[in-house]
C-alpha cells in the first residue's frame with residue numbers, strides 16, 4: 001500500500017533499503033501500523049538498481065552472501081530471514097556461485113560454497129598454518145554469539161594472529177573480509193570478522209539471475225501484503241525532540257508526522273544530524289574512514305569464454321595488504337573483481353553479456369573536487 | 378471444539394511459519410522444539426498468529442504451555458472454546 005491519510009503511526013521507519021523493508025515486514029506482521037519513508041524514487045538503498053542506455057544495473061550487488069542449499073538445517077541466517085519474512089525459497093531465485101579466489105603475489109586460495117575447498121587450499125599453500133586455521137575455525141563465535149560478544153570491537157587481526165602463524169595467510173583472509181565489511185583501516189572488528197568469515201567463506205555466494213530487483217520485489221510484495229505503508233521521494237528533514245524523546249518527524253513535503261517509535265536505517269551520523277536538539281551527553285558518532293569506487297564494463301559473452309571461471313576474486317598485488325584510504329583518487333593495488341556472468345546459470349538464465357565489476361578503495365575528497373561532467377557517463 | 382481441533386490449528390500455524398518443516402510425523406507428546414527446527418522467534422510468531430487469527434492472548438510467562446502439541450491443546454482449548 002502507498003501512504004494512507006493518517007498522520008500518526010505506531011512505527012515510522014526511515015529508509016526503504018533492505019533493512020528498512022525487513023523491519024517493516026516484521027512489524028506489520030505483528031499488527032503495527034508502519035510507514036516507511038524513502039527520499040529516493042526507487043527502493044533498495046545501497047542495494048538498489050537503475051538502467052542506463054537499455055542496460056539494467058544493480059547499484060552494488062556482487063553476491064548474496066550466506067548462501068546455503070535449500071532445506072539446510074541448523075538455523076542459518078538465510079533460512080531464518082526467509083522464514084521470519086515468510087518469503088518462499090523460490091522468490092529469491094538464488095543461483096550459486098561457481099568458484100572464487102583470493103589472489104596475492106605468487107599465492108592463491110580457492111574457495112566456493114563448500115568449506116572443504118578453502119580448507120584444502122589453505123593446507124596446500126600454508127601447510128604450517130593449517131592446524132592453527134582449523135583451531136581458529138573451531139572456536140569462531142556463531143552469528144548470534146558474535147554480535148553480543150564481549151570482545152566484539154577488539155582487533156580481528158590480533159585474533160587471527162593468535163591462531164595463524166603465516167602472516168601472508170592472515171593478510172589474505174583479511175583482504176576478503178575487509179572488502180566485504182570493514183569500516184576500520186587495516187583491521188576489522190572481531191564480531192565482523194566472525195560474521196563475515198561464516199557468511200563468505202563457510203556459507204557462500206549466490207545471486208538471482210535478475211540481480212537485486214528480484215529480491216527487492218519479493219520484499220516489497222511481502223510488505224504490501226502485510227499491510228505496510230510507504231512513501232517514496234519523501235525525505236525526513238528533522239527528528240523533533242521533546243523531553244529527550246523523538247516525538248515527531250518533519251518531512252521534505254513540509255508535513256509533520258508523529259510516531260510511538262522511530263527506526264532509522266540511514267546510518268548513525270546521518271540520524272544524529274537530523275536531531276532537532278543534540279542530547280547533551282551524547283557524543284556525535286564518527287563516520288567511517290573508507291570509501292570505494294566501482295567500475296563496470298560489459299563484454300560479449302563469447303569474449304569471456306575460456307577466461308576466468310571465478311565469480312569473485314579478492315586481490316592484492318602487493319604484500320603486506322594495505323586497507324587504508326588512499327591519497328590518490330583510487331588505490332588500484334587491491335580490491336574485488338566480480339564477474340557476475342560466472343554464476344551457475346542454466347537455460348534462459350544464462351546472460352547474453354559478460355559483466356566485469358571492479359571495486360577499489362577511493363579518496364572521497366579528491367572525487368568531490370572533480371567536476372562530475374568529466375567522468376559522468 | 379476438541380483437543381484434536383486445537384492441535385490442527387497449531388499445526389496449521391506452524392505450516393505457515395515454517396513451510397520447510399515436515400509436519401506429517403509430529404508426535405503430540407514430544408516437545409515441538411525437539412522434533413522441529415523452531416527457535417524463540419518462531420514461537421513469537423505462533424503467539425502472534427494465535428492473537429491475530431483467534432484473538433487468543435498468550436502472556437510471555439505462559440509460553441511454556443506451547444511446548445508440545447498435547448500441552449498446546451490442554452492450555453489453548455479453554456481459551457479457544459471461550460472465543461468460539
Ligand SMILES: Cc1cc2nc3c(=O)[nH]c(=O)nc-3n(C[C@H](O)[C@H](O)[C@H](O)COP(=O)(O)OP(=O)(O)OC[C@H]3O[C@@H](n4cnc5c(N)ncnc54)[C@H](O)[C@@H]3O)c2cc1C
Pocket residue numbers: 014015016017018019020037038039040043044045046047059060061062063064065234235236237265266270292294
Ligand atoms: C558498491 C557496493 C557494493 C555492495 N555489494 C554488496 C554485495 O555484493 N553483497 C552484500 O550483501 N552487500 C553489498 N553491499 C552492502 C549492502 O548494499 C548494504 O549493506 C545494504 O544495502 C544496506 O542496507 P540498509 O537498508 O541497511 O541501508 P541503505 O541501503 O543505506 O538504506 C538506507 C535508505 O535510507 C534512505 N535515506 C537516507 N536518508 C534519508 C532521509 N533523510 N529520509 C528518507 N530516506 C533516507 C536512502 O536513500 C536509502 O534508501 C554493497 C554496498 C555497496 C555500496
